[in-house]
Amino acid sequence: MSVLVTGSSGRVGSAVVSRLLEEGEGVRGLDLRPSGRAHANFTEVTGALSDPQAVETAMEGVTCVLHLGAFMSWAPADRARMFSANVEGTRILLDAAAHGGIRRFVFASSGEVYPENQPQFLPVTEEHPLVPNSPYGLTKLLGEELVRFHQRAGRMETVILRFSHTQDASELLDEESSFSGPRFFLRPRIRQQEAFGNQAVADLLRAKDPGQPAHVAARNEEGRPFRMHITDTRDMVEGVVLALRSEGASGQVFNLGATDPVDLGSLVRSMAENTGLPVVEVDLPGAGVWYHTSNDKIRRLLGFEPQWTIDRMVEEAVQVRRARLAKTRA
Ligand SMILES: NC(=O)c1ccc[n+]([C@@H]2O[C@H](COP(=O)([O-])OP(=O)(O)OC[C@H]3O[C@@H](n4cnc5c(N)ncnc54)[C@H](O)[C@@H]3O)[C@@H](O)[C@H]2O)c1
Numbered sequence: 001m002s003v004l005v006t007g008s009s010g011r012v013g014s015a016v017v018s019r020l021l022e023e024g025e026g027v028r029g030l031d032l033r034p035s036g037r038a039h040a041n042f043t044e045v046t047g048a049l050s051d052p053q054a055v056e057t058a059m060e061g062v063t064c065v066l067h068l069g070a071f072m073s074w075a076p077a078d079r080a081r082m083f084s085a086n087v088e089g090t091r092i093l094l095d096a097a098a099h100g101g102i103r104r105f106v107f108a109s110s111g112e113v114y115p116e117n118q119p120q121f122l123p124v125t126e127e128h129p130l131v132p133n134s135p136y137g138l139t140k141l142l143g144e145e146l147v148r149f150h151q152r153a154g155r156m157e158t159v160i161l162r163f164s165h166t167q168d169a170s171e172l173l174d175e176e177s178s179f180s181g182p183r184f185f186l187r188p189r190i191r192q193q194e195a196f197g198n199q200a201v202a203d204l205l206r207a208k209d210p211g212q213p214a215h216v217a218a219r220n221e222e223g224r225p226f227r228m229h230i231t232d233t234r235d236m237v238e239g240v241v242l243a244l245r246s247e248g249a250s251g252q253v254f255n256l257g258a259t260d261p262v263d264l265g266s267l268v269r270s271m272a273e274n275t276g277l278p279v280v281e282v283d284l285p286g287a288g289v290w291y292h293t294s295n296d297k298i299r300r301l302l303g304f305e306p307q308w309t310i311d312r313m314v315e316e317a318v319q320v321r322r323a324r325l326a327k328t329r330a
Pocket of ligand 1: 006007008009010011012013030031032033047048049050067068069070071072084085089108109110111163164165166167
């Protein structure tokens with residue numbers, strides 16, 4: 001079997017490529033950014049999902065597609081680029097896959113299709129209504145519709161995976177990380193809110209700055225800490241590989257992510273015990289993020305069993321942060 005992995009230079013895509021190569025598969029990558037990877041069983045096309053020529057070249061000789069490439073952005077200025085990559089790119093890829101006789105097509109969707117951050121019921125199951133409230137979530141829902149269309153219309157097996165929020169453990173305690181920096185550190189959060197144009201929130205956060213780097217623990221307006229899933233990339237790789245290979249996955253939609261949600265208040269406190277930074281608690285306007293998404297279906301049907309609890313992830317993040325700081329000091 002030869003597998004096309006889109007987003008092959010990204011967080012999940014590159015880890016999936018490594019895993020498939022370790023297992024002796026032939027892999028083709030497609031990404032805007034070259035991976036720099038050299039391996040006898042790996043070839044890559046550097047190009048855009050929305051470029052039919054690049055997609056056609058990438059599709060040559062492959063039997064299955066793992067469509068993990070996408071542009072994730074919540075910035076209004078990125079809207080056109082995001083729809084081009086995530087919607088038009090997915091359409092072009094699906095058409096080429098159907099035309100090329102691809103056997104199975106696995107699509108990385110997102111919990112933002114529900115959306116998890118404003119659930120109608122908990123835990124969020126695959127039956128939850130699909131009413132995204134972010135343009136990014138909308139691009140993923142439109143991508144799902146394109147996949148469902150091909151599933152109805154053709155002979156290609158399809159699998160939709162609604163990804164949990166996903167991180168490399170090494171990103172968790174990195175102020176520069178695009179996700180974890182603003183989530184767990186006060187000053188990166190202020191910069192993020194300013195970039196989003198949320199000046200009132202930025203001012204609220206800045207008023208709490210203790211004059212030194214600090215963690216931030218966001219709570220809702222009633223003081224309830226945020227709660228969400230944070231899944232390790234390595235567990236996502238397991239789920240993607242199961243979706244690629246399991247007979248029972250064909251035609252299905254699965255939530256893919258960690259079993260238990262994480263209370264961000266406790267998480268930040270356990271981070272602070274290791275970093276020695278103060279924790280600033282901030283009550284933000286609104287109901288806040290507080291969800292639990294069920295991974296019961298993928299565990300039951302495909303035998304998915306996540307290994308990387310948040311405690312294990314933090315342990316690793318602490319080691320990586322210590323090594324990084326020691327290097328900076330040297
Ligand atoms: N990481 C998360 O928290 C999360 C959550 C839900 C869903 N997802 C989805 O999972 C998938 C993998 O996420 P990730 O964390 O590895 O993201 P990532 O940003 O690390 O990787 C995405 C890759 O896609 C590539 N890409 C972007 N636009 C492209 C285009 N137009 N043409 C070709 N390549 C393009 C990027 O260069 C990047 O290497 C994505 O589809 C993402 O939308 C991720």
